[in-house]
Amino acid sequence: MSKKKKPQESQQTDQGPGGSSMMMGQKAKDFKGTLKRLLVYLKPRKYQLLAVFIAAILSTVxxxxxPKIMGTAITELFEGAYGKLQGTQGAEIDFAxxxxxxxxxxGLYVxxxxxxxxxxxxxSSVAQKTVYDLREDINVKLEKLPLKYxxxxxxxxxxxRVTNDIDTIGSTLQQSLTQFITSIVTIVGIIxxxxxxxxxxTLIAIISLPISIFAIGPILKRSQKHFADQxxxxxxxxxxxxxxxxxxxxVKVFGHEKKAVAQFDAVNEELYEAGSKAQFISGIIMPIMFFIGNLSYVVISVVGGILVTQRAITIGDIQAFITYSKQFTQPITQTANIANIIQSTVAAAERVFELLDEEEEKSEVTEEQLTRAQGAVTFEHVDFGYSEELLIKDMNIHVTPGQTVAIVGPTGAGKTTMINLLMRFYELNGGKIMIDGLDTRNMSRRDLRKxxxxxxxxxxLFNGTIKENIAYGKDGATDEAVFAAARAAHADHFIRTLPDGYETILNEEASNIxxxxxQLLTIARAILADPPIMILDEATSSVDTRTEVFIQQAMKRLLEGRTSFVIAHRLSTIKDADLILVMDQGKVIEQGTHETLLAAKGFYADLYNSQFSEKAVG
Known part of the structure:
Protein backbone atom coordinates (compact mmCIF):
# COMPACT_ATOMS: atom_id res chain seq x y z
CA MET A 1 0.00 0.00 0.00
CA SER A 2 1.55 3.29 -0.99
CA LYS A 3 2.09 5.76 1.77
CA LYS A 4 -0.46 8.45 1.24
CA LYS A 5 0.08 11.53 3.34
CA LYS A 6 -3.08 12.65 5.03
CA PRO A 7 -3.64 16.06 6.61
CA GLN A 8 -3.15 15.92 10.32
CA GLU A 9 -5.95 17.01 12.57
CA SER A 10 -5.29 20.59 13.49
CA GLN A 11 -5.57 21.58 17.09
CA GLN A 12 -8.20 24.23 17.50
CA THR A 13 -7.21 27.38 19.32
CA ASP A 14 -9.08 30.34 20.64
CA GLN A 15 -7.81 33.74 21.53
CA GLY A 16 -7.93 34.64 25.17
CA PRO A 17 -7.81 38.15 26.61
CA GLY A 18 -5.17 40.17 24.89
CA GLY A 19 -4.99 37.81 21.98
CA SER A 20 -3.13 35.09 23.87
CA SER A 21 -3.51 31.66 22.35
CA MET A 22 -6.03 29.50 24.19
CA MET A 23 -7.09 25.97 23.39
CA MET A 24 -10.69 25.60 22.30
CA GLY A 25 -13.06 23.92 24.70
CA GLN A 26 -12.19 20.32 23.91
CA LYS A 27 -12.95 18.45 27.14
CA ALA A 28 -12.28 14.96 28.36
CA LYS A 29 -15.20 12.60 28.96
CA ASP A 30 -13.61 11.30 32.16
CA PHE A 31 -11.37 14.11 33.41
CA LYS A 32 -10.51 12.64 36.82
CA GLY A 33 -9.92 9.11 35.58
CA THR A 34 -7.72 10.25 32.70
CA LEU A 35 -5.78 12.64 34.95
CA LYS A 36 -5.11 9.84 37.46
CA ARG A 37 -3.91 7.59 34.66
CA LEU A 38 -1.62 10.32 33.32
CA LEU A 39 -0.19 10.79 36.81
CA VAL A 40 0.79 7.11 36.78
CA TYR A 41 3.27 7.97 34.01
CA LEU A 42 4.64 10.77 36.20
CA LYS A 43 4.89 8.61 39.33
CA PRO A 44 8.38 7.18 38.56
CA ARG A 45 9.63 10.77 38.46
CA LYS A 46 7.93 11.98 41.64
CA TYR A 47 11.19 13.13 43.26
CA GLN A 48 12.08 15.17 40.19
CA LEU A 49 8.60 16.71 40.27
CA LEU A 50 9.08 17.53 43.96
CA ALA A 51 12.35 19.24 43.07
CA VAL A 52 10.54 21.20 40.32
CA PHE A 53 7.83 22.24 42.80
CA ILE A 54 10.39 23.42 45.39
CA ALA A 55 12.45 25.24 42.76
CA ALA A 56 9.30 26.95 41.42
CA ILE A 57 8.32 28.10 44.91
CA LEU A 58 11.80 29.43 45.72
CA SER A 59 12.13 31.16 42.35
CA THR A 60 8.74 32.83 42.75
CA VAL A 61 9.25 33.79 46.41
CA PRO A 67 9.50 44.92 45.12
CA LYS A 68 9.17 45.03 48.94
CA ILE A 69 12.95 45.32 49.36
CA MET A 70 13.11 47.86 46.53
CA GLY A 71 10.47 49.84 48.43
CA THR A 72 12.73 49.83 51.51
CA ALA A 73 15.55 51.36 49.44
CA ILE A 74 13.18 54.03 48.05
CA THR A 75 11.93 54.84 51.56
CA GLU A 76 15.53 55.18 52.78
CA LEU A 77 16.36 57.49 49.88
CA PHE A 78 13.17 59.54 50.28
CA GLU A 79 13.51 60.02 54.03
CA GLY A 80 17.17 61.08 53.71
CA ALA A 81 16.39 63.55 50.91
CA TYR A 82 13.26 64.84 52.69
CA GLY A 83 15.20 65.35 55.91
CA LYS A 84 17.83 67.41 54.07
CA LEU A 85 15.13 69.56 52.47
CA GLN A 86 13.55 70.13 55.88
CA GLY A 87 16.96 71.04 57.34
CA THR A 88 16.75 68.31 59.93
CA GLN A 89 20.02 68.09 61.86
CA GLY A 90 22.10 65.04 60.94
CA ALA A 91 19.74 64.08 58.12
CA GLU A 92 21.52 62.58 55.11
CA ILE A 93 21.07 59.86 52.52
CA ASP A 94 22.63 56.61 53.72
CA PHE A 95 24.09 55.40 50.43
CA ALA A 96 25.91 52.54 52.14
CA GLY A 107 21.27 38.48 44.95
CA LEU A 108 17.57 37.61 45.26
CA TYR A 109 17.01 38.10 41.53
CA VAL A 110 20.08 35.99 40.71
CA SER A 124 12.03 19.33 30.42
CA SER A 125 13.65 16.01 31.38
CA VAL A 126 10.46 14.85 33.13
CA ALA A 127 8.25 15.86 30.17
CA GLN A 128 10.44 14.22 27.53
CA LYS A 129 10.85 10.98 29.50
CA THR A 130 7.09 10.83 30.08
CA VAL A 131 6.19 11.26 26.41
CA TYR A 132 9.01 8.83 25.57
CA ASP A 133 7.28 6.20 27.72
CA LEU A 134 3.93 7.02 26.10
CA ARG A 135 5.39 6.67 22.60
CA GLU A 136 7.03 3.38 23.54
CA ASP A 137 3.73 2.01 24.89
CA ILE A 138 1.84 3.19 21.79
CA ASN A 139 4.44 1.70 19.45
CA VAL A 140 4.17 -1.66 21.22
CA LYS A 141 0.37 -1.35 21.15
CA LEU A 142 0.23 -0.64 17.42
CA GLU A 143 2.19 -3.83 16.78
CA LYS A 144 -0.42 -5.81 18.73
CA LEU A 145 -3.53 -4.28 17.17
CA PRO A 146 -5.46 -6.42 14.67
CA LEU A 147 -5.92 -5.35 11.08
CA LYS A 148 -9.60 -4.59 11.71
CA TYR A 149 -8.59 -1.62 13.90
CA ARG A 161 -3.17 10.40 18.41
CA VAL A 162 0.44 9.27 18.06
CA THR A 163 1.86 12.69 17.14
CA ASN A 164 -0.41 15.67 17.89
CA ASP A 165 -1.93 14.37 21.12
CA ILE A 166 1.36 13.20 22.61
CA ASP A 167 3.05 16.47 21.60
CA THR A 168 0.24 18.34 23.37
CA ILE A 169 0.88 16.34 26.54
CA GLY A 170 4.64 16.96 26.34
CA SER A 171 4.21 20.69 25.70
CA THR A 172 1.81 21.07 28.63
CA LEU A 173 4.07 19.15 31.01
CA GLN A 174 7.13 21.13 29.99
CA GLN A 175 5.64 24.62 29.91
CA SER A 176 2.14 24.93 31.30
CA LEU A 177 2.64 22.80 34.45
CA THR A 178 5.54 24.90 35.73
CA GLN A 179 3.69 28.08 34.75
CA PHE A 180 0.65 26.84 36.66
CA ILE A 181 2.70 26.19 39.80
CA THR A 182 4.46 29.57 39.46
CA SER A 183 1.17 31.42 38.87
CA ILE A 184 -0.52 29.90 41.95
CA VAL A 185 2.51 30.66 44.16
CA THR A 186 2.69 34.18 42.68
CA ILE A 187 -0.99 34.87 43.40
CA VAL A 188 -0.73 33.66 46.99
CA GLY A 189 2.61 35.42 47.54
CA ILE A 190 1.45 38.74 46.11
CA ILE A 191 -1.73 38.70 48.23
CA THR A 202 -5.38 45.10 49.05
CA LEU A 203 -9.17 45.24 49.19
CA ILE A 204 -9.18 47.96 46.49
CA ALA A 205 -6.89 45.87 44.25
CA ILE A 206 -8.95 42.70 44.67
CA ILE A 207 -12.28 44.46 44.02
CA SER A 208 -11.07 45.40 40.53
CA LEU A 209 -11.00 41.70 39.54
CA PRO A 210 -14.74 40.93 39.76
CA ILE A 211 -15.43 44.28 38.08
CA SER A 212 -13.16 43.26 35.18
CA ILE A 213 -14.80 39.83 34.92
CA PHE A 214 -18.26 41.41 34.98
CA ALA A 215 -17.24 43.85 32.23
CA ILE A 216 -15.57 41.38 29.85
CA GLY A 217 -17.88 38.38 30.49
CA PRO A 218 -20.49 39.27 27.83
CA ILE A 219 -17.73 40.13 25.34
CA LEU A 220 -16.05 36.75 25.86
CA LYS A 221 -19.34 34.96 25.22
CA ARG A 222 -19.84 36.82 21.94
CA SER A 223 -16.25 36.33 20.80
CA GLN A 224 -16.44 32.59 21.52
CA LYS A 225 -19.08 32.13 18.81
CA HIS A 226 -17.02 34.03 16.24
CA PHE A 227 -13.85 32.12 17.13
CA ALA A 228 -15.75 28.84 16.69
CA ASP A 229 -16.91 30.07 13.25
CA GLN A 230 -13.32 31.07 12.45
CA VAL A 251 -9.77 19.80 -11.77
CA LYS A 252 -7.96 20.91 -14.93
CA VAL A 253 -9.18 17.97 -17.03
CA PHE A 254 -12.84 18.76 -16.28
CA GLY A 255 -12.35 22.55 -16.46
CA HIS A 256 -13.44 23.24 -12.89
CA GLU A 257 -10.79 25.92 -12.19
CA LYS A 258 -13.32 28.78 -12.00
CA LYS A 259 -15.67 26.76 -9.84
CA ALA A 260 -12.81 25.85 -7.47
CA VAL A 261 -11.70 29.49 -7.25
CA ALA A 262 -15.28 30.63 -6.64
CA GLN A 263 -15.67 28.06 -3.85
CA PHE A 264 -12.36 29.20 -2.35
CA ASP A 265 -13.43 32.85 -2.48
CA ALA A 266 -16.73 32.04 -0.76
CA VAL A 267 -15.09 30.15 2.11
CA ASN A 268 -12.28 32.71 2.33
CA GLU A 269 -14.82 35.52 2.59
CA GLU A 270 -16.66 33.67 5.35
CA LEU A 271 -13.35 33.14 7.17
CA TYR A 272 -12.54 36.84 6.80
CA GLU A 273 -15.92 37.87 8.25
CA ALA A 274 -15.67 35.47 11.21
CA GLY A 275 -12.00 36.30 11.84
CA SER A 276 -12.44 40.06 11.72
CA LYS A 277 -15.43 39.95 14.09
CA ALA A 278 -13.62 37.63 16.48
CA GLN A 279 -10.46 39.74 16.51
CA PHE A 280 -12.39 43.01 16.85
CA ILE A 281 -14.48 41.80 19.78
CA SER A 282 -11.54 40.16 21.56
CA GLY A 283 -9.51 43.32 20.87
CA ILE A 284 -11.92 45.28 23.08
CA ILE A 285 -11.07 43.10 26.09
CA MET A 286 -7.58 44.44 26.84
CA PRO A 287 -8.50 48.17 26.65
CA ILE A 288 -11.37 47.51 29.10
CA MET A 289 -9.06 45.61 31.46
CA PHE A 290 -6.43 48.34 31.18
CA PHE A 291 -9.05 51.00 31.88
CA ILE A 292 -10.34 49.23 35.00
CA GLY A 293 -6.76 48.48 36.06
CA ASN A 294 -5.74 52.12 35.64
CA LEU A 295 -8.76 53.25 37.66
CA SER A 296 -7.60 50.84 40.34
CA TYR A 297 -4.08 52.34 40.20
CA VAL A 298 -5.53 55.88 40.55
CA VAL A 299 -7.60 54.88 43.58
CA ILE A 300 -4.62 53.04 45.12
CA SER A 301 -2.38 56.09 44.52
CA VAL A 302 -4.90 58.52 46.05
CA VAL A 303 -5.67 56.36 49.08
CA GLY A 304 -1.98 55.45 49.41
CA GLY A 305 -0.99 59.11 49.30
CA ILE A 306 -3.46 59.85 52.09
CA LEU A 307 -2.04 56.99 54.16
CA VAL A 308 1.52 58.30 53.60
CA THR A 309 0.55 61.76 54.81
CA GLN A 310 -0.93 60.10 57.89
CA ARG A 311 2.31 58.13 58.34
CA ALA A 312 0.29 54.89 58.13
CA ILE A 313 2.64 53.49 55.46
CA THR A 314 5.89 54.61 53.83
CA ILE A 315 6.40 55.98 50.33
CA GLY A 316 8.44 52.90 49.43
CA ASP A 317 5.54 50.62 50.41
CA ILE A 318 3.26 52.57 48.05
CA GLN A 319 5.72 52.01 45.21
CA ALA A 320 5.98 48.29 46.10
CA PHE A 321 2.19 47.95 46.34
CA ILE A 322 1.63 49.52 42.89
CA THR A 323 4.18 47.06 41.47
CA TYR A 324 2.35 44.17 43.14
CA SER A 325 -1.05 45.36 41.90
CA LYS A 326 0.30 45.48 38.33
CA GLN A 327 1.68 41.93 38.72
CA PHE A 328 -1.51 40.62 40.35
CA THR A 329 -3.71 40.26 37.23
CA GLN A 330 -1.07 38.54 35.09
CA PRO A 331 -0.84 35.23 37.05
CA ILE A 332 -4.64 35.11 37.34
CA THR A 333 -4.99 35.39 33.54
CA GLN A 334 -2.26 32.78 33.12
CA THR A 335 -3.96 30.40 35.55
CA ALA A 336 -7.29 30.67 33.71
CA ASN A 337 -5.51 30.14 30.39
CA ILE A 338 -3.52 27.17 31.68
CA ALA A 339 -6.62 25.59 33.28
CA ASN A 340 -8.20 25.57 29.81
CA ILE A 341 -5.03 24.13 28.27
CA ILE A 342 -4.97 21.38 30.91
CA GLN A 343 -8.57 20.50 29.97
CA SER A 344 -7.50 20.03 26.35
CA THR A 345 -4.35 18.17 27.41
CA VAL A 346 -6.37 15.68 29.46
CA ALA A 347 -8.68 15.28 26.45
CA ALA A 348 -5.59 14.53 24.32
CA ALA A 349 -4.37 12.05 26.94
CA GLU A 350 -7.80 10.40 26.91
CA ARG A 351 -7.51 9.87 23.14
CA VAL A 352 -4.07 8.31 23.64
CA PHE A 353 -5.37 6.03 26.40
CA GLU A 354 -8.33 5.03 24.20
CA LEU A 355 -5.78 3.78 21.68
CA LEU A 356 -3.85 1.96 24.42
CA ASP A 357 -7.11 0.32 25.57
CA GLU A 358 -8.05 -1.01 22.13
CA GLU A 359 -8.61 -4.75 21.90
CA GLU A 360 -5.40 -6.50 20.88
CA GLU A 361 -4.90 -9.51 18.67
CA LYS A 362 -5.70 -12.72 20.49
CA SER A 363 -2.76 -14.09 22.43
CA GLU A 364 -0.63 -16.56 20.55
CA VAL A 365 -0.58 -20.26 21.31
CA THR A 366 2.74 -21.58 20.02
CA GLU A 367 2.14 -25.30 20.35
CA GLU A 368 3.42 -25.82 16.80
CA GLN A 369 6.59 -24.46 15.23
CA LEU A 370 6.75 -23.80 11.51
CA THR A 371 10.27 -23.51 10.12
CA ARG A 372 10.34 -23.77 6.31
CA ALA A 373 6.86 -24.60 5.08
CA GLN A 374 6.41 -27.12 2.29
CA GLY A 375 3.34 -25.24 1.08
CA ALA A 376 0.34 -27.49 1.70
CA VAL A 377 -2.63 -25.28 2.58
CA THR A 378 -6.03 -26.53 3.78
CA PHE A 379 -9.24 -24.65 4.62
CA GLU A 380 -11.57 -26.85 6.69
CA HIS A 381 -15.16 -25.67 7.22
CA VAL A 382 -14.01 -22.04 7.54
CA ASP A 383 -16.60 -19.48 8.65
CA PHE A 384 -15.82 -15.76 8.83
CA GLY A 385 -17.55 -12.40 8.94
CA TYR A 386 -16.36 -8.84 9.62
CA SER A 387 -19.55 -8.35 11.64
CA GLU A 388 -22.16 -10.73 12.99
CA GLU A 389 -23.21 -11.57 9.43
CA LEU A 390 -20.93 -14.22 7.94
CA LEU A 391 -19.21 -13.40 4.65
CA ILE A 392 -17.56 -16.82 4.21
CA LYS A 393 -19.50 -19.96 5.12
CA ASP A 394 -18.17 -23.50 5.30
CA MET A 395 -15.21 -22.95 2.96
CA ASN A 396 -13.24 -26.11 2.14
CA ILE A 397 -10.09 -25.94 0.02
CA HIS A 398 -7.06 -28.20 -0.26
CA VAL A 399 -3.91 -26.95 -1.96
CA THR A 400 -0.92 -29.25 -2.45
CA PRO A 401 2.69 -27.98 -2.27
CA GLY A 402 3.85 -26.19 -5.40
CA GLN A 403 0.39 -25.54 -6.81
CA THR A 404 -0.51 -22.18 -8.34
CA VAL A 405 -4.00 -21.28 -7.17
CA ALA A 406 -5.86 -18.47 -8.90
CA ILE A 407 -8.77 -16.79 -7.10
CA VAL A 408 -11.32 -15.04 -9.29
CA GLY A 409 -14.75 -13.56 -8.82
CA PRO A 410 -16.68 -10.30 -8.81
CA THR A 411 -15.93 -7.42 -6.43
CA GLY A 412 -16.90 -8.28 -2.86
CA ALA A 413 -16.81 -12.02 -3.46
CA GLY A 414 -14.31 -12.54 -0.63
CA LYS A 415 -11.03 -12.95 -2.54
CA THR A 416 -8.95 -10.54 -0.43
CA THR A 417 -10.72 -11.73 2.73
CA MET A 418 -9.52 -15.25 2.02
CA ILE A 419 -5.92 -13.98 1.82
CA ASN A 420 -6.35 -11.99 5.07
CA LEU A 421 -7.50 -15.15 6.80
CA LEU A 422 -4.61 -17.11 5.38
CA MET A 423 -2.16 -14.54 6.81
CA ARG A 424 -4.14 -14.52 10.08
CA PHE A 425 -4.85 -10.81 9.91
CA TYR A 426 -8.33 -11.75 11.15
CA GLU A 427 -9.43 -14.57 13.43
CA LEU A 428 -11.86 -17.20 12.18
CA ASN A 429 -15.43 -17.51 13.40
CA GLY A 430 -15.29 -21.23 12.85
CA GLY A 431 -13.28 -24.02 11.24
CA LYS A 432 -9.52 -23.97 10.80
CA ILE A 433 -6.75 -23.21 8.31
CA MET A 434 -3.71 -25.51 8.20
CA ILE A 435 -0.23 -25.14 6.75
CA ASP A 436 1.52 -28.47 6.25
CA GLY A 437 -1.10 -30.04 8.53
CA LEU A 438 -0.44 -27.55 11.37
CA ASP A 439 -3.26 -25.32 12.62
CA THR A 440 -2.25 -21.68 12.03
CA ARG A 441 -3.80 -20.73 15.38
CA ASN A 442 -1.29 -22.97 17.18
CA MET A 443 1.80 -21.25 15.78
CA SER A 444 3.23 -17.77 16.21
CA ARG A 445 2.06 -15.12 13.76
CA ARG A 446 5.69 -14.27 13.06
CA ASP A 447 6.50 -17.83 11.97
CA LEU A 448 3.33 -17.98 9.89
CA ARG A 449 3.87 -14.69 8.07
CA LYS A 450 7.53 -15.43 7.39
CA LEU A 461 7.62 1.93 -0.54
CA PHE A 462 9.28 3.98 2.17
CA ASN A 463 11.50 7.07 2.11
CA GLY A 464 14.94 5.64 1.35
CA THR A 465 17.12 4.32 -1.45
CA ILE A 466 15.87 1.85 -4.05
CA LYS A 467 18.38 -0.69 -2.75
CA GLU A 468 17.05 -0.32 0.80
CA ASN A 469 13.46 -0.75 -0.41
CA ILE A 470 14.26 -3.99 -2.21
CA ALA A 471 16.40 -5.25 0.69
CA TYR A 472 13.41 -4.71 3.01
CA GLY A 473 12.29 -8.19 1.96
CA LYS A 474 15.19 -9.96 3.66
CA ASP A 475 17.37 -9.14 6.66
CA GLY A 476 21.07 -8.95 5.83
CA ALA A 477 20.58 -9.18 2.07
CA THR A 478 23.77 -8.61 0.07
CA ASP A 479 24.02 -6.15 -2.79
CA GLU A 480 24.39 -9.02 -5.25
CA ALA A 481 21.18 -10.61 -3.98
CA VAL A 482 19.37 -7.28 -4.36
CA PHE A 483 20.68 -6.86 -7.93
CA ALA A 484 19.69 -10.45 -8.82
CA ALA A 485 16.15 -9.92 -7.49
CA ALA A 486 15.85 -6.68 -9.48
CA ARG A 487 17.01 -8.47 -12.64
CA ALA A 488 14.46 -11.25 -12.06
CA ALA A 489 11.71 -8.63 -11.73
CA HIS A 490 12.93 -6.79 -14.87
CA ALA A 491 13.61 -3.71 -12.73
CA ASP A 492 17.41 -3.66 -13.08
CA HIS A 493 17.42 -1.84 -16.43
CA PHE A 494 15.28 1.13 -15.41
CA ILE A 495 17.08 1.41 -12.04
CA ARG A 496 20.48 1.71 -13.72
CA THR A 497 19.17 4.42 -16.07
CA LEU A 498 18.44 6.64 -13.04
CA PRO A 499 21.17 9.20 -12.18
CA ASP A 500 22.01 7.53 -8.86
CA GLY A 501 21.02 3.97 -9.82
CA TYR A 502 20.31 1.78 -6.82
CA GLU A 503 21.22 4.68 -4.50
CA THR A 504 18.35 6.81 -5.85
CA ILE A 505 16.36 8.08 -2.88
CA LEU A 506 12.60 7.64 -3.15
CA ASN A 507 10.60 10.47 -1.66
CA GLU A 508 7.88 9.94 0.92
CA GLU A 509 5.24 8.90 -1.61
CA ALA A 510 7.76 7.42 -4.12
CA SER A 511 6.30 9.83 -6.67
CA ASN A 512 9.68 10.41 -8.30
CA ILE A 513 9.25 7.11 -10.18
CA GLN A 519 5.28 -2.18 -8.83
CA LEU A 520 8.49 -3.70 -10.22
CA LEU A 521 10.36 -2.79 -7.03
CA THR A 522 7.75 -4.50 -4.84
CA ILE A 523 7.99 -7.60 -7.01
CA ALA A 524 11.77 -7.56 -6.68
CA ARG A 525 11.37 -7.28 -2.91
CA ALA A 526 9.12 -10.35 -2.85
CA ILE A 527 11.56 -12.30 -5.04
CA LEU A 528 14.41 -11.45 -2.65
CA ALA A 529 12.38 -12.66 0.36
CA ASP A 530 12.29 -16.14 -1.22
CA PRO A 531 9.19 -17.36 0.69
CA PRO A 532 7.74 -20.87 0.32
CA ILE A 533 4.26 -19.43 -0.34
CA MET A 534 3.61 -16.41 -2.56
CA ILE A 535 0.51 -14.19 -2.68
CA LEU A 536 -0.03 -11.98 -5.73
CA ASP A 537 -2.92 -9.52 -5.72
CA GLU A 538 -3.15 -8.07 -9.23
CA ALA A 539 0.63 -7.74 -9.10
CA THR A 540 1.02 -6.69 -12.72
CA SER A 541 -1.96 -4.36 -12.97
CA SER A 542 0.15 -1.18 -13.14
CA VAL A 543 2.69 -2.20 -15.76
CA ASP A 544 2.53 -2.09 -19.53
CA THR A 545 1.71 -5.17 -21.59
CA ARG A 546 5.32 -5.79 -22.72
CA THR A 547 6.67 -5.56 -19.15
CA GLU A 548 3.81 -7.72 -17.95
CA VAL A 549 4.95 -10.51 -20.27
CA PHE A 550 8.48 -10.34 -18.86
CA ILE A 551 7.17 -10.33 -15.29
CA GLN A 552 4.88 -13.26 -15.99
CA GLN A 553 7.89 -15.21 -17.26
CA ALA A 554 9.95 -14.23 -14.23
CA MET A 555 7.07 -15.13 -11.93
CA LYS A 556 6.65 -18.47 -13.60
CA ARG A 557 10.30 -19.31 -12.86
CA LEU A 558 9.98 -17.89 -9.36
CA LEU A 559 6.83 -19.87 -8.54
CA GLU A 560 8.27 -23.21 -9.60
CA GLY A 561 8.18 -25.52 -6.58
CA ARG A 562 6.24 -22.93 -4.52
CA THR A 563 2.64 -22.69 -3.51
CA SER A 564 1.15 -19.47 -4.82
CA PHE A 565 -2.18 -17.69 -4.53
CA VAL A 566 -2.97 -15.28 -7.36
CA ILE A 567 -5.91 -12.85 -7.19
CA ALA A 568 -6.68 -11.80 -10.74
CA HIS A 569 -9.29 -9.71 -12.53
CA ARG A 570 -7.80 -10.24 -15.99
CA LEU A 571 -8.55 -13.90 -16.48
CA SER A 572 -6.10 -14.19 -19.38
CA THR A 573 -3.22 -13.98 -16.86
CA ILE A 574 -4.20 -17.12 -14.93
CA LYS A 575 -4.90 -19.64 -17.69
CA ASP A 576 -1.86 -21.71 -16.65
CA ALA A 577 -2.90 -21.96 -12.98
CA ASP A 578 -3.02 -25.47 -11.49
CA LEU A 579 -6.28 -24.66 -9.70
CA ILE A 580 -8.76 -21.86 -10.22
CA LEU A 581 -11.17 -21.01 -7.39
CA VAL A 582 -14.25 -19.12 -8.51
CA MET A 583 -15.76 -17.16 -5.61
CA ASP A 584 -19.09 -15.42 -5.27
CA GLN A 585 -20.68 -14.04 -2.08
CA GLY A 586 -18.05 -15.66 0.14
CA LYS A 587 -18.34 -19.15 -1.31
CA VAL A 588 -16.22 -21.18 -3.70
CA ILE A 589 -18.85 -21.95 -6.31
CA GLU A 590 -16.50 -23.54 -8.87
CA GLN A 591 -12.99 -24.92 -8.91
CA GLY A 592 -10.79 -26.62 -11.47
CA THR A 593 -8.38 -25.84 -14.30
CA HIS A 594 -9.00 -23.21 -16.96
CA GLU A 595 -10.00 -25.83 -19.53
CA THR A 596 -12.33 -27.78 -17.26
CA LEU A 597 -14.08 -24.62 -16.06
CA LEU A 598 -14.59 -23.39 -19.62
CA ALA A 599 -15.94 -26.78 -20.60
CA ALA A 600 -18.39 -26.67 -17.67
CA LYS A 601 -19.90 -23.49 -19.17
CA GLY A 602 -20.71 -22.11 -15.76
CA PHE A 603 -19.99 -18.85 -13.90
CA TYR A 604 -16.28 -18.82 -14.83
CA ALA A 605 -16.98 -19.41 -18.51
CA ASP A 606 -19.48 -16.52 -18.55
CA LEU A 607 -16.98 -14.27 -16.75
CA TYR A 608 -14.14 -15.23 -19.10
CA ASN A 609 -16.17 -14.86 -22.28
CA SER A 610 -17.61 -11.51 -21.17
CA GLN A 611 -14.09 -10.07 -20.80
CA PHE A 612 -13.13 -11.08 -24.32
CA SER A 613 -16.43 -9.94 -25.78
CA GLU A 614 -15.86 -6.53 -24.14
CA LYS A 615 -12.41 -6.39 -25.74
CA ALA A 616 -13.89 -7.33 -29.12
CA VAL A 617 -16.52 -4.62 -28.82
CA GLY A 618 -13.83 -2.12 -27.74
Missing part, protein backbone atom coordinates in the same frame (compact mmCIF):
# COMPACT_ATOMS: atom_id res chain seq x y z
CA UNK A 62 12.59 35.45 45.67
CA UNK A 63 10.96 37.35 42.79
CA UNK A 64 7.95 38.42 44.90
CA UNK A 65 10.06 39.73 47.79
CA UNK A 66 11.99 41.98 45.36
CA UNK A 97 22.63 51.14 53.48
CA UNK A 98 20.93 51.66 50.12
CA UNK A 99 23.84 49.87 48.45
CA UNK A 100 23.46 46.91 50.82
CA UNK A 101 19.72 46.74 50.10
CA UNK A 102 20.33 46.82 46.33
CA UNK A 103 23.04 44.15 46.70
CA UNK A 104 20.58 41.91 48.56
CA UNK A 105 17.98 42.64 45.86
CA UNK A 106 20.42 41.70 43.10
CA UNK A 111 18.84 33.17 42.95
CA UNK A 112 15.35 33.51 41.46
CA UNK A 113 16.77 33.12 37.93
CA UNK A 114 18.90 30.13 38.97
CA UNK A 115 15.94 28.31 40.52
CA UNK A 116 13.79 29.20 37.49
CA UNK A 117 16.44 27.68 35.19
CA UNK A 118 16.66 24.62 37.46
CA UNK A 119 12.91 23.98 37.39
CA UNK A 120 12.77 24.32 33.59
CA UNK A 121 15.79 22.01 33.18
CA UNK A 122 14.34 19.29 35.43
CA UNK A 123 10.82 19.65 34.01
CA UNK A 150 -6.74 0.04 11.00
CA UNK A 151 -9.47 -0.93 8.53
CA UNK A 152 -12.06 0.83 10.67
CA UNK A 153 -10.15 4.12 11.16
CA UNK A 154 -8.43 6.63 8.93
CA UNK A 155 -4.65 6.84 9.03
CA UNK A 156 -4.97 10.53 9.90
CA UNK A 157 -6.87 9.77 13.10
CA UNK A 158 -4.29 7.27 14.33
CA UNK A 159 -1.40 9.54 13.36
CA UNK A 160 -3.03 12.44 15.20
CA UNK A 192 0.36 38.03 51.36
CA UNK A 193 2.81 40.83 50.49
CA UNK A 194 -0.01 43.27 49.71
CA UNK A 195 -1.78 42.43 52.98
CA UNK A 196 1.49 42.97 54.86
CA UNK A 197 1.66 46.49 53.37
CA UNK A 198 -1.99 47.57 53.65
CA UNK A 199 -5.23 45.55 53.96
CA UNK A 200 -7.23 48.56 52.72
CA UNK A 201 -5.22 48.91 49.50
CA UNK A 231 -11.98 27.60 13.28
CA UNK A 232 -14.82 25.89 11.38
CA UNK A 233 -14.28 27.94 8.22
CA UNK A 234 -10.50 27.59 8.55
CA UNK A 235 -10.97 23.81 8.54
CA UNK A 236 -13.20 24.08 5.46
CA UNK A 237 -10.61 26.24 3.69
CA UNK A 238 -7.77 23.85 4.53
CA UNK A 239 -9.82 20.89 3.33
CA UNK A 240 -10.75 22.66 0.08
CA UNK A 241 -7.13 23.64 -0.65
CA UNK A 242 -5.88 20.12 0.12
CA UNK A 243 -8.51 18.59 -2.20
CA UNK A 244 -7.89 21.04 -5.04
CA UNK A 245 -4.10 20.67 -4.97
CA UNK A 246 -4.16 16.90 -4.50
CA UNK A 247 -6.54 16.49 -7.43
CA UNK A 248 -5.38 19.46 -9.50
CA UNK A 249 -5.03 17.31 -12.62
CA UNK A 250 -8.68 16.19 -12.40
CA UNK A 451 6.27 -18.24 5.19
CA UNK A 452 4.48 -15.79 2.89
CA UNK A 453 5.57 -13.20 0.37
CA UNK A 454 3.06 -10.63 -0.85
CA UNK A 455 2.87 -8.37 -3.89
CA UNK A 456 -0.19 -6.14 -3.77
CA UNK A 457 -1.91 -3.97 -6.32
CA UNK A 458 -1.29 -0.94 -4.07
CA UNK A 459 2.46 -0.55 -3.77
CA UNK A 460 4.15 0.38 -0.49
CA UNK A 514 6.23 5.84 -12.10
CA UNK A 515 3.51 3.59 -10.70
CA UNK A 516 4.67 0.71 -12.90
CA UNK A 517 8.26 1.11 -11.69
CA UNK A 518 7.06 1.09 -8.09
Missing amino acids: FMIVG KIGQILLILA FSSLFSYLQQYIM FDGRSNGETLS IMMLSISPIL QRTLGQLNGHIEEMYTGHQV SFGMVLQDTW SQGQR
